[in-house]
Amino acid sequence: MVTAAAHRAWEVAAAVPDPELPMLTLADLGVLADVREEAGAVTAWITPTYSGCPAVAEMAADVDARLRAAGYPRVEVRLRLDPPWSSDLISAEGRRKLAEAGIAPPQPGAAAGLLRLGPTRHAVSCPQCGSPDTEELSRFGSTACKALWRCRACREPFDRIKEI
Template identity: 80%
Template sequence: MVTTRVSAWEVAAAVPDPELPMLTLADLGILAGVDQDGDAVTAWITPTYSGCPAVAEMAADVSGRLRAAGFGEVRVRLRLDPPWSTDLITEAGRRKLAEAGIAPPHTGARTAGPGLLRLGPTRHLVHCPNCGGADTEELSRFGSTACKALWRCRSCREPFDRIKEI
């Protein structure tokens, strides 16, 4: 039976994201914490936005993996404050996104102050995750999920998803 907080964290951190399965919840910064009191574990997740349709699946996956690892009482709770930001995506997560052909977001989306975010069109140079070219354009602010936008590389002519900065 697993009995240490580190082990509970490691189990929960290894859960893949349901929409981006090449990344774990820890890679995305969605896993906000794991508290353990004896055999009872509470995992905290911060969804990418409060209406995220994958929340129930993430919670079920975290709970199932912790139970399978031997934890008796498992709770998964939402933590919405502080809100999730693309700045929480780890360097490993950004690398895995690029390797999967998805342009990672730039860091520094948050402004000074609690909960203030810069939202709007990208004003950064976006490199193509396929060829590395910098001659890219946004085709649609709306991509395959709410967190993505559709882009195209003018050099290799390939379309690609890009994670929006939040």
């Protein structure tokens, strides 16, 4: 049974922005795995997009700070690696926010529980003009979870979140 206090703690933690994709909250990105409240103590679990994510410490500190500011004096933020994060955890709202920010979101269900190490096998639409005539320039983008793409129609480069 989820108590009102636990629901409130979830809402506070869910509103924390991702440090690398600030247009998304940790809940939008699917990084916030769970939040529990018991007798005034809150435990939050975060699952990073990959195990070596350099933003984990900042995410944990931000969740801790927001929960304490909301009146929870005892907060613990834990790392959860199992089950691992998947791009399928990005919410529909998160995918919409990514596209609005000019970042091509991964297709829902594309990861399907399998790690695909090769190139993307489906059309990637340009987040600027919507054209499916795009090309991958580099599997490595501004962060480890992104790849660099370019639209052949409008010639604009853009980041794309990888399916994991």
